[in-house]
Amino acid sequence: MPRDPSCVFCKIVAAEIPSSVVYEDQYVLSFIDIGPLADGHLLVIPRDHYTNLTDAPPEVVGRVGSVLPILSRACLSVTRAEGFNVLCNQGRVAGQAVGHVHFHIIPRKEGDGLGYRWNAGKYPPGRDAELAAAYQKAILGRP
Amino acid sequence: MPRDPSCVFCKIVAAEIPSSVVYEDQYVLSFIDIGPLADGHLLVIPRDHYTNLTDAPPEVVGRVGSVLPILSRACLSVTRAEGFNVLCNQGRVAGQAVGHVHFHIIPRKEGDGLGYRWNAGKYPPGRDAELAAAYQKAILGRP
Numbered sequence: 001m002p003r004d005p006s007c008v009f010c011k012i013v014a015a016e017i018p019s020s021v022v023y024e025d026q027y028v029l030s031f032i033d034i035g036p037l038a039d040g041h042l043l044v045i046p047r048d049h050y051t052n053l054t055d056a057p058p059e060v061v062g063r064v065g066s067v068l069p070i071l072s073r074a075c076l077s078v079t080r081a082e083g084f085n086v087l088c089n090q091g092r093v094a095g096q097a098v099g100h101v102h103f104h105i106i107p108r109k110e111g112d113g114l115g116y117r118w119n120a121g122k123y124p125p126g127r128d129a130e131l132a133a134a135y136q137k138a139i140l141g142r143p
Numbered sequence: 144m145p146r147d148p149s150c151v152f153c154k155i156v157a158a159e160i161p162s163s164v165v166y167e168d169q170y171v172l173s174f175i176d177i178g179p180l181a182d183g184h185l186l187v188i189p190r191d192h193y194t195n196l197t198d199a200p201p202e203v204v205g206r207v208g209s210v211l212p213i214l215s216r217a218c219l220s221v222t223r224a225e226g227f228n229v230l231c232n233q234g235r236v237a238g239q240a241v242g243h244v245h246f247h248i249i250p251r252k253e254g255d256g257l258g259y260r261w262n263a264g265k266y267p268p269g270r271d272a273e274l275a276a277a278y279q280k281a282i283l284g285r286p
Binding site for chain 1: 163164165166173174175177178179180182183185196197198199200201202204205206207208209210211212213214215216217218219220221224225226227228229230231232233234235236237238239246249251252253256257258259260261262263264265266270271272274275277278279281282
């Protein structure tokens with residue numbers, strides 16, 4: 001099982017640092033974020049250490065994904081929030097503060113001042129198709 | 144296969160509305176968001192229609208989770224971004240605009256003005272343990 005002895009989330013998995021655990025199974029741990037954006041803010045992590053989502057095996061992120069419904073239902077039930085954001089940040093530029101893959105579940109209520117800064121743009125004609133071709137090439141490794 | 148004939152993402156899955164597809168398999172479709180927050184912004188959806196993450200079966204969200212690594216690697220490669228945010232919104236209050244479960248992959252670069260509004264708080268003593276107990280009860284259905 002990949003582990004980084006200097007990683008705070010690995011220490012939480014190993015119970016070397018205490019946390020308020022809300023859910024655990026063989027692959028996934030969920031606990032209360034101690035720096036909450038809202039009351040009841042959860043973290044969901046794979047037990048195994050991967051610094052980045054891009055490093056993690058598909059099945060590891062799949063296991064995390066598969067527990068999001070039950071955890072987000074619990075989030076609405078416990079916090080009586082009207083909705084929530086699920087968020088995973090990779091890279092300092094994106095707000096990643098701990099180098100162990102983690103998903104936030106952030107309960108949302110009207111007027112809470114949270115949320116993603118949403119300034120949607122528009123592509124010039126052809127740019128979306130051009131991007132799709134570049135993505136297909138990157139994903140399939142096709143020339 | 145659950146489908147909502149009035150859902151724009153179901154129409155994209157059925158190719159009744161064109162989209163710039165970057166990835167597809169039996170369960171998941173990924174395409175270019177036409178209202179991008181950044182060049183190369185992706186959407187990742189289950190082919191099946193579920194309005195909310197809380198309604199979706201674990202295995203459906205698991206399938207979506209399992210493709211996030213390959214899609215996010217492609218995102219960094221195509222956009223040369225330094226990082227990204229993966230985001231799933233549930234509820235109007237949380238910014239959900241289409242009632243079909245979807246995950247955003249938003250490429251991030253220094254000074255892009257994007258990101259989640261991050262005003263972390265702190266719990267009063269005992270509140271995190273109290274929340275964890277409430278979550279455990281909600282998840283396990285224990286009295």
